[in-house]
Amino acid sequence: MQKTVWAALLALSMGFGWAAGDTLTIAQGVDATTLDPVNHQETPTGNVTANIFDNFYRRLPDGSYQPWLGTAKAIDNLTWELTVKPGIRFHNGEELTAEVIKFNFDRLLNPKKPLKYSTYFKPIDRVEVTGKYTLRVHTKKPFPLFLTRLTYFWVVPKKYIEEKGADYFANHPVGTGPYKFVKWIKDQEIDLVANENYWAGKPKVKRVVFRPIPEASSRVAELLTGGVDIITNLAPEAVPTVNGSGVAEARSVPSIRNIFIVLDVKGKGPLHDPRVRLALNYAVDKEAIVKHVLGGFGVPVGCPLNPYIFGYDKALCQPFPYDPERAKKLLAEAGYPNGFTFTMSAPSGRYLNDRQVAEAIVGQLRKIGVKVDLRIKEWSTYVKQILNRKLDTDAWLIGWGNAQFDADNTLFTLLYGGTVEGGPPQSKFSYWRDPAFDRYVLQAQQIVDQKKRKELYRKALERVRQGAPWIFLHQQKDIYGVAKRVKWQPRPDELLWAFDMAIAK
Amino acid sequence: MIAFLARRLLLVGVVAWGAATLAFLLLYLSGDPVDLLLPLDASPEARAELRHAYGFDDPLYVQYGRYLWKLVHGDFGVSLRSQEPALGLVLSRMPATLKLAGAGLLFALVLGIPAGVLAALKKGGATELWVMTLALLGQSIPVYFLGLVLIMVFGLKLHWLPISGYGGWRHLVMPTVTVGTFVTASIARLTRNGVLQELRSDYVRTARAKGLAERVVVYKHALRNAAIPVVTIVGLQLGTLLSGAVITETIFAWPGMGRFVLLAVEQGDFPVVQASVILFALLLAGVNLVVDLAYLWLDPRVRYA
Numbered sequence: 001m002q003k004t005v006w007a008a009l010l011a012l013s014m015g016f017g018w019a020a021g022d023t024l025t026i027a028q029g030v031d032a033t034t035l036d037p038v039n040h041q042e043t044p045t046g047n048v049t050a051n052i053f054d055n056f057y058r059r060l061p062d063g064s065y066q067p068w069l070g071t072a073k074a075i076d077n078l079t080w081e082l083t084v085k086p087g088i089r090f091h092n093g094e095e096l097t098a099e100v101i102k103f104n105f106d107r108l109l110n111p112k113k114p115l116k117y118s119t120y121f122k123p124i125d126r127v128e129v130t131g132k133y134t135l136r137v138h139t140k141k142p143f144p145l146f147l148t149r150l151t152y153f154w155v156v157p158k159k160y161i162e163e164k165g166a167d168y169f170a171n172h173p174v175g176t177g178p179y180k181f182v183k184w185i186k187d188q189e190i191d192l193v194a195n196e197n198y199w200a201g202k203p204k205v206k207r208v209v210f211r212p213i214p215e216a217s218s219r220v221a222e223l224l225t226g227g228v229d230i231i232t233n234l235a236p237e238a239v240p241t242v243n244g245s246g247v248a249e250a251r252s253v254p255s256i257r258n259i260f261i262v263l264d265v266k267g268k269g270p271l272h273d274p275r276v277r278l279a280l281n282y283a284v285d286k287e288a289i290v291k292h293v294l295g296g297f298g299v300p301v302g303c304p305l306n307p308y309i310f311g312y313d314k315a316l317c318q319p320f321p322y323d324p325e326r327a328k329k330l331l332a333e334a335g336y337p338n339g340f341t342f343t344m345s346a347p348s349g350r351y352l353n354d355r356q357v358a359e360a361i362v363g364q365l366r367k368i369g370v371k372v373d374l375r376i377k378e379w380s381t382y383v384k385q386i387l388n389r390k391l392d393t394d395a396w397l398i399g400w401g402n403a404q405f406d407a408d409n410t411l412f413t414l415l416y417g418g419t420v421e422g423g424p425p426q427s428k429f430s431y432w433r434d435p436a437f438d439r440y441v442l443q444a445q446q447i448v449d450q451k452k453r454k455e456l457y458r459k460a461l462e463r464v465r466q467g468a469p470w471i472f473l474h475q476q477k478d479i480y481g482v483a484k485r486v487k488w489q490p491r492p493d494e495l496l497w498a499f500d501m502a503i504a505k
Numbered sequence: 506m507i508a509f510l511a512r513r514l515l516l517v518g519v520v521a522w523g524a525a526t527l528a529f530l531l532l533y534l535s536g537d538p539v540d541l542l543l544p545l546d547a548s549p550e551a552r553a554e555l556r557h558a559y560g561f562d563d564p565l566y567v568q569y570g571r572y573l574w575k576l577v578h579g580d581f582g583v584s585l586r587s588q589e590p591a592l593g594l595v596l597s598r599m600p601a602t603l604k605l606a607g608a609g610l611l612f613a614l615v616l617g618i619p620a621g622v623l624a625a626l627k628k629g630g631a632t633e634l635w636v637m638t639l640a641l642l643g644q645s646i647p648v649y650f651l652g653l654v655l656i657m658v659f660g661l662k663l664h665w666l667p668i669s670g671y672g673g674w675r676h677l678v679m680p681t682v683t684v685g686t687f688v689t690a691s692i693a694r695l696t697r698n699g700v701l702q703e704l705r706s707d708y709v710r711t712a713r714a715k716g717l718a719e720r721v722v723v724y725k726h727a728l729r730n731a732a733i734p735v736v737t738i739v740g741l742q743l744g745t746l747l748s749g750a751v752i753t754e755t756i757f758a759w760p761g762m763g764r765f766v767l768l769a770v771e772q773g774d775f776p777v778v779q780a781s782v783i784l785f786a787l788l789l790a791g792v793n794l795v796v797d798l799a800y801l802w803l804d805p806r807v808r809y810a
Contacts, residue, residue, distance in 0.1 A: 030768060033586040040586075041544060114558060119543070119551040170588065186597060187760030188671050213669050213758040217653060221661050221668045380541055380773065387540050403544070413546045429545075 022503060023207040024486065026496055027219050027228040031187050031212040035173040036166070037154035038108060038117035044232075047496040048190055048210050049154060053175035056082070056101075057150035059493045063256070063308025063405050065151050069096065069176070070133075072150060074448050077142045084133040088199045090157040091180045098135040102127045103158040105137070120149045144448045148310070148406050178203045178499040187212060192498070204502040223248050223481045229503075230488070230496065231481040236295030236353065242481045252477040253490040254299050256308050257401040258410075259351055261344065261361070261471040264431050265394050270340045277468035279330035281320040283368045284361055288322070290474055293356045298474035303461055304400075304410045306475040308492050310450070311407025311457030316465055320472065327368045339369025343393035345385075348376045351399040352476050358397050361471070389428060399476065405493075407457040412441045415469060432469035509809040513797075517790045524786035528779040529572055537561040538773030542585055559585065572779075581783070582776030586769075591776035595762060595784055601671060602761035605680055605753070606746035610739065612685035613692050618735070620689075621696025622728060628701065636693060643690030652683040652756040669758035680757045684750045688742045695738055699731025706730075732803055740796035747792065748785040 028044040037049035058068035070084040088096040105127040108118045123143040129135045139146070155176060161169045173181050176199070179192035190210040194203040211228060213219045219231040220238050224245045234242065239250040263280070264271040271277060286300035299306075303317035331337065346358035355376055362372040375393055377385070385391045386398070402409045417433030418426030423442055426433070440460040444453045480490050488501040539556050556562045560571065575582065581592040624636040659679060660668035667676050703709060704727050712722045751763035762781060769777035800807045 033584075034588060039588070041542065111554070114551070114554050116543070119547050122548065122551070167588065185760075186594075187601075187765060211670065211758070214764060215669075215756045215758070218656060218669045218756055218758060221656050225661060225664060225668060227668055227670075380535075380771075383540055383545070384536055387545070409546065 022205060023209060024205045024230070024498060024501060024503060025209045025211060025228040026230045026232075026498075027211045027213045027222060028232045028496075029212065029214050029216075029219075032184075032190060032210070034170045035181065035184065035190075036115070036170040037156065037173075037175070038152070039115040039170070041116050043494050044212075047494070048192075049173065049175075050177070050495050051179040051192055051208060051498050052173050052177045052181055053154040053156065054088075054177050055151050056153040056155065057147055059151045059405070059491075059495075061489070061491050063310075063492055065148060065405070069155055070101075072137075072147060074146075075136070077448060078139050080137040080139070080143075080146055081130075082135050082137060084135075085199070086133050088176050089197075090160065090174050090176050091195060092157065092160055092174045094157045094159050094174075096155065096176055098129045098131060098133055100158045101155065102129050102135055103161075104153065104155055107156070107161075117152055120152045142446050142448055144445065144450075144453060145404055145406055145408060146448075148404050151405075179208055198499075200499070203499050205498050208498045220481060223483065226483070229483040229486050232478075232496075234479040234481040236297050236479065238481070239295060239479065246484075248481055248483045250479055251482050251488075251490055252297055252479045253492055254306070254308075254475050255401065255478045255494065256306065256403070256405065256492050257351070257399045257476045258301060258304065258306055259298075259354070259357065259397070259399045259473045259476055260304065261395050261397045261473065262429070262431060263395050263468075263470060265391050265396070267431065269342070269394065270334070270336055271342060271394055273334045274467050275330045275334040276336065276340075277471075278320075279327040279334070279368065280365065280370070280471050281468055282323045282330070283327035283370070284320075284364050284471055284473070285322040286319050286472075286474055288364075289357055289360050293353050293360050294474070294477075297352060297477040297479055299477070300473070301475045302472050303464060304414065304470065304472070305402075305407055305461070309402055309405055309407055309410065311411070311444075311454060311461075313458050313461050316458065316461040324368050331368060331370075336369075339371065341371040341373065342395060343373040343375065344395040344397065345375050345377050345382065345391060345393040346397040347379050347382050350379055354397065354399075357473070387428060395471075407460075408441070408445060411437075411457065411460055411464075412445065415464065416441055430469075432467060434463050434467050434469075437463040437467070506809060513794055517787065517794070520786050520790045521783055524783050525573065525576055525779065526569075528782035529569055532775050532778060533565065533568070535773075538585060538775055541773040576783075581780040584769075584777050585774045586772055586777075591774075591780040592784075594777055595765065595781045598760060598762040598765045601759060602747065602754075602763065604677070605684060605750065605759060605761060606743065608677055608681040609684035609688060609746055609750070610743060612681050613688035613742075614739070616685075617689040617692030618696050618728075620693040622700055622723065624693065624697040625700035625704065626723065633697075636697070640690040640693045643686045644694070646686065648683060648687070648750075648752045649756060651686060652679070652753060655679045655683060656756070669756075671758075671760050676757075680750075680753050680759050683753045683756070684746060688739075688746075691738050691742070692735055695735050696728075696731060699734055700727050703727035703730045729803060733800065736796055736799050736803065740792055740799075744789045744792050747788045 030044050032045040032048045033042060034040050034045065035049055037053045054069050056069045057065045059065050070082055072080050072082045075081050082101060084096060084098055084101055105124065108115055108121050109124060123139045123141055125138045125140045127135060127137050157174050160174050171184065178195055178198045180195050182191040182193050184190045192208040194206050196202055213222060216235055220242060222228045223231045224247060234250055242248050242250050263277050290296065290298040290300055300319035301317055302319040305312040305317060346354055348355040358374055362374050365372055400410060400414060413427060414429045415432055416427040417430055417438050419433050419435040419438045420442055437460050440456045444456040447453060478490055478494060482488065485504045486501060487504055537556060539552050539561060543552060543555060560568060584591050584594055620636050624633045627633050656668050659666045666678050670676055709722060709727055712726050751767050754761045754764040766781045801809065
């Protein structure tokens with residue numbers, strides 16, 4: 001008899017109960033700016049909204065994507081058919097239908113009130129509802145990035161926004177996601193509670209709290225005393241402290257962000273010679289930088305892409321080996337046996353130990369006789385110089401997080417030289433003009449067949465390897481401090497998705 | 506007196522206009538914020554669209570005129586980041602800042618004035634040496650260092666106080682000590698010097714000669730006169746505290762104005778920066794007015810006409 005009671009209680013506790021202490025607190029550097037999931041540009045905001053909303057396609061930990069709220073398939077080069085999963089409801093009970101999806105597209109495409117994510121959906125012409133759960137998206141030109149962009153398509157409720165207004169919605173969000181919004185006290189905390197009726201399953205963590213703690217050492221102190229469970233942007237220097245604490249540990253994942261140096265800004269001088277640029281790639285010891293400057297939190301890479309990105313090719317992305325002798329030989333061939341001097345810009349505090357990385361490179365290049373005059377720049381000034389092509393140095397260090405996970409967003413955006421007649425002008429980030437490369441990346445924009453696109457990107461990468469427009473450095477790792485009781489592995493897209501998390505009993 | 510107040514209030518208006526104009530011009534000079542608002546790879550059309558939506562593509566005088574016109578009507582614009590009214594956003598951070606400024610100042614007064622008087626009375630003794638050494642330390646220790654040391658000792662090691670955040674009195678202790686220490690030290694040193702000077706003056710000798718109790722001589726006569734420079738420094742410090750103790754707020758994740766405005770500057774959120782600059786200017790003008798009125802009360806020789 002007693003046994004049955006215990007068994008029943010056990011079953012009850014497993015079925016419905018949440019153990020005490022089932023709150024997970026996450027500390028980021030800053031607060032969210034809005035809770036409208038498509039009207040912000042910051043990861044910390046996206047981390048909160050990703051728990052409240054669902055996107056139409058979902059990014060997987062390996063960088064690929066899969067259908068989530070529905071499926072999409074290409075009907076022809078200019079038409080996509082979307083099918084919404086039936087039976088999904090928003091937290092307020094509103095049903096997710098094709099009409100709601102159309103409302104979401106229209107909201108993003110409204111030229112009078114552009115949202116921050118509108119730019120991702122520019123090629124769309126119009127959206128037509130064809131059934132309760134089906135609709136068609138017509139594009140102005142072929143839109144091969146449509147599926148990957150659907151991972152940015154966080155779906156908001158139609159009726160709720162029409163009734164309450166966008167401003168109210170941005171502070172009191174209602175989504176279809178695994179967590180329901182409870183309250184937001186600005187600059188203090190955002191509270192979420194599990195949506196027990198979540199269509200993809202019941203979340204394992206009952207409450208999630210996001211707290212902004214701007215000072216890195218305060219975040220670490222909170223983690224070590226159990227005030228918070230997960231902290232973002234853990235500095236490599238703090239890793240031993242966290243790992244030695246016994247209560248928390250550092251967990252990291254290679255991120256989508258590559259760090260590299262753009263060369264030949266002026267289009268003349270030694271850096272204009274591809275042999276010189278290759279020499280620089282051989283003269284930089286990527287392994288040593290990752291090991292000593294980044295504390296191991298990086299992966300050397302020899303091309304503009306990384307394994308998460310569609311179009312990546314393992315053979316063509318092997319890091320250039322560290323070979324100062326070969327570098328010297330190449331320099332001599334190019335007519336600079338005694339080296340030369342060039343100027344380089346780098347930001348400070350934007351990427352993982354960025355300044356120290358730049359300084360290490362200056363030291364390494366000196367060994368082959370190349371002197372670098374390094375100028376550290378304040379970020380907002382730097383961004384303006386880059387965007388307006390007003391850089392006063394021959395080279396510049398930058399990081400690129402390819403948010404589309406597609407080669408187009410790196411190869412076209414950063415390297416397209418504008419040599420194709422009738423094609424778009426040179427990218428504002430590109431200082432390299434290679435006609436064959438330009439043709440490949442433009443062709444890849446005109447077709448939606450992913451196999452053919454991949455082949456075009458392979459050819460484009462071959463050109464990049466030979467032309468060496470950049471010094472290829474490393475793929476940066478994201479480092480988190482995580483309480484040991486939390487079961488969770490960081491994701492490459494930086495999202496803190498609590499549906500992935502659990503608390504060990 | 507009324508004429509004085511009227512003139513001062515008029516001046517406050519001029520200060521507000523000056524601050525508004527300065528804030529506008531400085532931000533205009535730093536370039537339009539669209540580059541910082543959109544991702545690096547946003548298309549030129551998207552940039553142009555956003556620029557147009559916010560009116561950054563209009564000539565300077567049109568933007569300035571529109572800005573002033575709106576200000577006069579109490580419209581401080583909408584935050585570029587969160588799309589909410591800028592003034593409301595800044596004001597919502599005010600209570601936390603007021604709380605910390607008030608607590609910091611109270612801490613400084615309660616500790617600093619008695620310490621200063623004590624040092625003056627025990628001149629030449631060990632007490633004075635202690636007070637003055639601590640005051641020197643308090644004035645020279647950097648705020649970020651003090652804050653981190655407090656966190657290490659009372660948060661990390663002893664677990665007595667919460668490390669960061671906003672809530673009950675326990676959250677208030679470490680930030681208060683952090684912002685208050687410098688002010689406490691300044692007040693203690695000024696009070697000591699002032700009281701010492703006054704104790705040597707003729708009227709104190711007269712008071713003592715009259716046979717007044719030493720307590721009355723010190724607290725009623727000397728301290729009151731010594732208070733004038735202290736009031737000046739309190740006024741100045743209060744101005745700083747009210748505009749938000751940026752470093753302290755950052756270390757302790759205190760949801761005040763300083764940290765908020767710093768972030769707005771970094772992110773190029775013009776309307777928020779402008780609203781806060783104007784608000785700070787008004788706050789400072791208000792504090793100055795109160796300080797001037799305090800002189801009036803403290804020193805009968807001061808007359809405003």
